[in-house]
Amino acid sequence: MTCILVTGSSRGIGAAIREQLEARCVKVIGHSTRGDDEAEIAADFSDPPAPSLLWEEAMRQADGQIDVLVNNAGLFDASDLDRSDIEWLDAWEETLRINLTATAQLSRFAVRHWQETGRSGRIVHVACRAGHRGDSPAHWHYAAAKGGMLALHKTIARAYAGEGIYSFAITPGFTDTAMAGDYLESRGGPGLLADIPLGRVAEPEEIADIATWCALDAPPSMTGATIDANGASYVR
Structure with a gap:
């Protein structure tokens, strides 16, 4: 049975990914910061050792074989420019550690795992439209991450395709999740929809x-591809 590790699977996009993968009869190992659900491994990515501990426990639960990693x-x-230097820097470093460094750590563990076992593997990165077009003045750190x-x-895609290790990325725009809700409200709520030709945020x-398609069905030739899902608010 295919085994997939999904980070941030307790709510929003991550919970939806987990539900759809389980509907495809694969084994899903979930993760959340606090482990509120007994079925999820608790790991706070603001703590540097957390990704390693998560990977070790996931490997134990997977009986030593993880086939797909979903970095979600x-x-x-927000971190306003007029905060104190130390507050601004702390927010920058925490955001990069959780959104980027932890992703890199887990991706490294996955690549090495597949190299050592000689098996093919896939990584799906849930990035963001902000990685292409930037974000608000209070979100430099998020866009950079x-x-x-x-x-x-x-x-990853360029380096390891020849070894059967594939990488896919998704760049959503605004999505109707708890994480985005406060930001949507702070940026004018419904008024923000004027920037989205589709007329609504993604579900x-x-x-x-x-x-799910990237994790299970996308052809290997698509490795390295980034799939936009932003209601045409940013096209390239």
Whole structure:
């Protein structure tokens, strides 16, 4: 049975991904920051050893074989420019650690695992439109982290395709999740929809459709691809 590790699977996009993958009869190992659900491994990515501990426990639960890694966990907190230097830097470093460094750590563990076992594997990165077009003045760190995730994804795809290790990325725009809700409200709520030709934000299930397809069905020739899902608010 295919075994997939999904980070940030307790709510929003991650929960939708988990539900759709389980409907495809694969074994899903979930993760959340606090482990509120007994079925999820608790790991706080703001703590540097957490990704390693998560990987070790996931491998134990998977009986030593993980086939797909879905890097979905993320942090979206504003940090205004007029904060104190130390507050601004702390927010920057925490956002990059959770959104980018933890992703890199888990991706490294996955690549090495597949190299050691000689098996094919896939990584699906849930990035963001902000990685292409930037974000608000209070979200430099978030946009930088998501841009870094896209660069990481492309590097993995180019480096390891010949070994049967494939990388895919998804760049949602605004999605109807708890994480995005406060931001939507702070940016004018319904007024923000004027920037989205589709006229609405994405549903978590729409992003999960793409992630599930990348994890299980996308052809190997698509490795390195980034799939946009932003209602045409950013086209390239």
